Amino acid sequence: xxxxxxxxxETSEPYRVVLVDDHAMFRAGVHHEIGDAGPxxxxxxxxxxxxxxxxxxxxxxxxxxxxxxxxxxxxxxxxGGGGVEVIRKIHQRHPEVRFLALSVSxxxxxxxxxxxxxxxxxxxxSISRDELLTAIARVATGDAVFSPRLAGFVLDAFSGSxxxxxxxxxxxxxxxxxxxxxxxxxxxxxxxxxAKELFISIKTVETHxxxxxxxxxxxxxxxxxxxATDRRLV
Numbered sequence: 461x462x463x464x465x466x467x468x469x470e471t472s473e474p475y476r477v478v479l480v481d482d483h484a485m486f487r488a489g490v491h492h493e494i495g496d497a498g499p500x501x502x503x504x505x506x507x508x509x510x511x512x513x514x515x516x517x518x519x520x521x522x523x524x525x526x527x528x529x530x531x532x533x534x535x536x537x538x539x540g541g542g543g544v545e546v547i548r549k550i551h552q553r554h555p556e557v558r559f560l561a562l563s564v565s566x567x568x569x570x571x572x573x574x575x576x577x578x579x580x581x582x583x584x585x586s587i588s589r590d591e592l593l594t595a596i597a598r599v600a601t602g603d604a605v606f607s608p609r610l611a612g613f614v615l616d617a618f619s620g621s622x623x624x625x626x627x628x629x630x631x632x633x634x635x636x637x638x639x640x641x642x643x644x645x646x647x648x649x650x651x652x653x654x655a656k657e658l659f660i661s662i663k664t665v666e667t668h669x670x671x672x673x674x675x676x677x678x679x680x681x682x683x684x685x686x687x688a689t690d691r692r693l694v
Contacts, residue, residue: 474499474507475600478523480514480546481535481562486585487513490533493589494596508596516540521549524557530600534579536563536570547577560599562592567643569631571610581605633675641668645681646688 474497481487491510499507512527514520517540524532524546532550536543543561550557559579563570571582580599583592584607595605634642637658644654651669655662669681678684 472499472506474509475531475596476509476511476527476529477596478512478514478520478527478529478532479510480520480523480532480538480543482515482538484515487515494593497593505593505597508593514546517542517545517549520546524550525554528554528557530558531596532557532559533562533596534559534574536561536565536574543579544573544577547574547579551578558599558602560595560605562587566607566610571606582610583607584610634672638668638672638675641665642672642684642688645669645672646685648685 477494479487479490481490494508495510497505497508499505511529512523514523516538520532520534520538532546534543534546538546543559543563547559550559555578559574559581561571561574561579561582562585563582564585566584574582580602581595581604583595583605587595587607598605631639640658641654644657649657651662651665654660654665658665669684673679673684676684676687678687
């Protein structure tokens with residue numbers, strides 16, 4: 461096994477981590493993979509210790525305030541308002557807390573949203589054990605860390621290739637269900653396929669599509685597909 465490559469001389473104590481995810485089995489898996497990661501003198505890796513957990517916004521905020529971790533491993537989609545809400549509540553009083561988003565999503569709005577809120581990095585759940593340990597160590601010591609593809613979103617946002625304000629403001633107009641319908645329609649799903657995927661009626665799909673087009677000031681699904689593609693939402 462390849463040991464994590466991390467900055468040396470930063471700390472001799474294990475990095476203290478709070479793990480936030482609404483799936484208990486995923487949290488158990490992370491515990492199994494990294495919960496007992498000890499130090500490595502050859503690389504200067506100090507080790508990791510998971511000191512607390514959260515499964516929604518309220519329990520996450522409580523755990524972070526109780527344990528004052530070096531890094532919070534944070535899922536983007538959580539009951540109670542999502543990862544962005546956790547960051548906002550913590551940074552109101554504790555701006556020094558460092559967040560590393562760990563999500564199954566690689567959608568542009570998720571990446572941009574948590575980075576704008578104050579996360580120091582964003583990696584997907586396909587990351588390997590050693591890559592995750594390295595990411596935790598680097599965020600703990602002040603670096604910003606992104607999965608390769610996601611780094612492009614951030615660079616594009618800073619360069620102006622993605623209109624960050626437009627992404628956030630437009631998406632804020634849509635409900636969570638409308639976003640789900642929008643993404644499937646933009647991917648080329650027929651109304652019947654969307655209905656089957658989301659366990660709703662075709663009539664409900666039609667209603668959501670009409671609402672999305674109205675809120676985004678678009679005329680048809682072709683314009684919707686272009687809108688979503690330009691913002692890397694699909």
